[in-house]
Amino acid sequence: MRNQFVIAVKEQDYVRRLADYVRDSPFSGLWQLTAFTHEEAFVQFLKSGYPVHGIAAQPCMLEAAAGILPEGVPVAALVAAPGQFPHYDELLQYQALPGLLQRMASLMAPASQGISGEQAVQVIAIYSASGGVGKTTLARQLVHTAAGSGQRVFYLNLERWNAVDTWLEAGAAQGDEGLSQLLYILQSHPGKAGEWLGRHSKRHALLRADYILPCSNQEDRMTLQSSDADAIVRAIAATGQYDLLVIDLDEGLNELHLAVMELSHHVIWLVTEDQAVQRKSQLAYQYGMQRFGERFRLLEPRLQLVVNRSDGRLYANRSIFKPAGAFLPDTAEKGKGTSAVLASPSYMAAVERLYRQLVKEEGGAPIADG
Structure with missing residues (x-):
C-alpha cells in the first residue's frame, strides 16, 4: 500500500x-x-x-x-x-x-x-451512489477472477447492511469473531491485529479468497469512522498474506468512503443505464467535488466508471462525469446460496476483461495505477 x-x-x-x-x-x-x-x-x-x-x-x-x-x-x-x-x-x-x-x-x-510490507498489496474499491446496481455481485466475481489468476485475495465488505450471509456457505456468517472484534483489537492491542486476522479470517472455498465476518454489534458499523476503516485496511495489508484487497462499499459519500478511496489504487464507480441511477451518480460526484475539494479531485485518475447490465448502446449518448471504462452484461443467472456466487459466462468474461484492464496484467503481476 x-x-x-x-x-x-x-x-x-x-x-x-x-x-x-x-x-x-x-x-x-x-x-x-x-x-x-x-x-x-x-x-x-x-x-x-x-x-x-x-x-x-x-x-x-x-x-x-x-x-x-x-x-x-x-x-x-x-x-x-x-x-x-x-x-x-x-x-x-x-x-x-x-x-x-x-x-x-x-x-x-x-x-x-x-x-x-503493505506496498505490494493492490486495493480495489467498488462503489455506487445507488443501491441495487449489482455492486456486490461484481465484487465477488472480481475476487473469483483475481484468485483464478493466482492472486491471493481478501474480500472486505464495509456496507452498513452487510448481507454476506445470503451467499456464504451455510453457517459461515454465524459467530462473534468479525469486524466488531477486529475493531476492539485495533483500538486496544493494535500490534496483535495481524495475529487476530490469521486466526479469525474465513476462507470461501468457491471464491478462493479470505474474508471476515460482519460486525456482531451493528452499532459498531453505524459508528465506524474513517480512521477505523483506514486501520482495518492497513491491518489486512500489513499481514503480507495478500496481493489484492477488494473492498465492497455502500452508497453514500462521506469521510469513510473518501478514506477508503484514497487508500485504493482503483475505485470502480458502478452505474446502470437507468436514468435515476445515473442522476444519483452525477449528484454524488458533484457533492464530492464541493465537500472534499482537492482531495476528491485527486481521486479522478483512479475512478473507473463501469456500466452494469448494459451492452453500451443506450449509454453511448449519455454523459455522467467521465466516459465509461467498461460495460457488463446482465448476470442472467439467479439463485440462492453459494450457487449464486458465480454468474453467467458472458458476465464472467466481461469481468475478466475489466480485471485485466484494472491491473494492467502483464505476466500475471498487478501494477498500481496512481
Whole structure:
C-alpha cells in the first residue's frame, strides 16, 4: 500500500503538474499524493488525524499549521531559494520534477521503511451512489477472477447492511469473531491485529479468497469512522498474506468512503443505464467535488466508471462525469446460496476483461495505477 504524502502550496497549476507527473512515474506505486492550495483546508486535514507519512509545504502553509504538524512525520519546506526556512529540511519548489521527487523520496525513506510490507498489496474499491446496481455481485466475481489468476485475495465488505450471509456457505456468517472484534483489537492491542486476522479470517472455498465476518454489534458499523476503516485496511495489508484487497462499499459519500478511496489504487464507480441511477451518480460526484475539494479531485485518475447490465448502446449518448471504462452484461443467472456466487459466462468474461484492464496484467503481476 502506498504512503500518504501531503503537498501544500498556493499554486493550483503547480499541484496539477506534480500530480500528473507522479501518476505516470514509478512513484505512483509508492505514494498517494494529497494536495492543498488553501491554508484552512490543509490545517483541517491535519486536525482530522488522517495518517500521513510525509509533508512538503510552502513556509506560509507550515506557519499556519504550527503546533499541529504530526509528530515523527518527515516535514520539508518548499522554498524558492535555500536558507529561507531553516527550521525544516528545505526542498527547492521550482526544479526539475525528477530531481524534486528523488529528494522527496529521500525525505520519505524513514516512513516508507515501516510499511514496506503493505506496498505490494493492490486495493480495489467498488462503489455506487445507488443501491441495487449489482455492486456486490461484481465484487465477488472480481475476487473469483483475481484468485483464478493466482492472486491471493481478501474480500472486505464495509456496507452498513452487510448481507454476506445470503451467499456464504451455510453457517459461515454465524459467530462473534468479525469486524466488531477486529475493531476492539485495533483500538486496544493494535500490534496483535495481524495475529487476530490469521486466526479469525474465513476462507470461501468457491471464491478462493479470505474474508471476515460482519460486525456482531451493528452499532459498531453505524459508528465506524474513517480512521477505523483506514486501520482495518492497513491491518489486512500489513499481514503480507495478500496481493489484492477488494473492498465492497455502500452508497453514500462521506469521510469513510473518501478514506477508503484514497487508500485504493482503483475505485470502480458502478452505474446502470437507468436514468435515476445515473442522476444519483452525477449528484454524488458533484457533492464530492464541493465537500472534499482537492482531495476528491485527486481521486479522478483512479475512478473507473463501469456500466452494469448494459451492452453500451443506450449509454453511448449519455454523459455522467467521465466516459465509461467498461460495460457488463446482465448476470442472467439467479439463485440462492453459494450457487449464486458465480454468474453467467458472458458476465464472467466481461469481468475478466475489466480485471485485466484494472491491473494492467502483464505476466500475471498487478501494477498500481496512481
